[in-house]
Amino acid sequence: MNLTVLSSIIRRVRRNIAAGPYLHLAATATIAFSMLILGVFSILYVNISDLLRSWQQDIRVVAYLEEDLVKQRLEALRQHLAELPGVEKIRYVSKDEAMSRLRSQMKHRASLLDGLKENPLPASLEIQLAPGWQRWERLDPLADEIKTFSGIQDVAAAEAWLHRFTGFMGFFRLASLIVGGLVFATTVFVCANTIRLTLYAKRQEIEIMKLVGATDSFVKTPFYAQNILEGALGGIVGLGFLFISFKLFIARLHSGHALLSTFDIRFLSLTGCAALLFAGILMSWIGSYLSLRQFLKP
């Protein structure tokens, strides 16, 4: 592409926009709004995934030991457990340590424990799992296998609510995909119609261009350029709004809700922002591609 063609494209983009500024403003605003919706979903998704990941990393299997387990049997049990696949580290928690943990967890209510004649808590082995083993489909069979070892009274894996929460994440992922798909399709539709209206307004000009020997790409390029520009602009505006809204939300959260403020909520990464911006441009480009293909078909 030489300078003449480039300057001709820029001139025609300027003309197209000047011919219907509100139409292009509406298209840009639609893209910005879509970016905002997609951005909110992305932020929710990223942060909930982070939270789930951190919880999953803390998942361990606790094997409660029988009361009368002698030291030699304990060592043998440790060795057997250490040979199981997925077991990374095993830590022995004595009855006394279990009680002292309970006391510190109960804080000011710890005095309730003073009335106990003997320590009812069992000693246990805390089994830390290797990366990739914190998933339910692997965790449950492992816990079942550990239960079969002699000397073990009971086994506790992660709590059921975490299981349900993982299920919710699957649902949330699906809902995000559906909402994202709908937003994408709607934005493509709006962009396609913006270009269609511009093409309709410029149909005489386009026809004359083709009569004087302009190729399809010479005719099409300014429309693509215009939509990519709208996509990029809409993306930047949408991301800007998203960032400001995020900052305001975080400030409000920190001042109001003490519990929620303990969570470290993060904004999208640079790659995430770039991906959203690219999605905006892509939506715009697909819109123009569909309209131009239909309008300029032989």
Add this chain to the structure above:
Amino acid sequence: MMVGAGVEPVVQMFHVHKRYGPQIALRDVNLTVLRNEFVFVTGPSGAGKTTLLRLIFLQEQVSEGQILVNGVNLQRVRRRIIPLLRRSIGFVFQDFRLIDTYTVYENIALVLEATGRERSYIQKKVRQVLGMVGLEDRMHTYPPRLSGGEQQRVAVARAAVGNPWILLADELTGNLDDDAADMVFDLLKQLHKRGTTIVVATHDTRLFGKVPGRVVFLNKGRIEDEKRP
């Protein structure tokens, strides 16, 4: 110096038929236009004059028969080649077909921009053709602010700016008064003198005596008669 008609055919039409549904626009037309020839195609309204030009310009496809333009069989031309062929053919339309939102200069420059010519070449060439049609002082004016005669001169300049080897004109004086028509027609004579082959579809019989050209009479889609200079 007038360039005489050569012997090399630039347009050849063999048994060309054109139908629009049940309506027949051209019937068994056989016509050869030689290089540097000046040809008038005349006949009553609906005779098929415009259809004949549109077929040569690839705005329409023949229903039957064959057309060769500069040796290229138009029935075998791929869609992406059409713009390239059109660049070598100038076309002047009765209704001018200028872009109202482009200045006179931009309307003419568009032809060269589409071919990717250098800006300096475009400026030089556009000024040159505007000088030829006498509208150098109106280059920044928009077409709706020009008279019909001026608009048609711009259309001739646009058709000529790409140095086409053939120029087709469809009723180019149809919307003009006699003086304006003469002025526009003089431009075609100038281009013919420079070696461009000209085919004019017209029913303005006044024009025939102004240049030693061949006159082809069309009636009901058929060539009825031919008069050579």
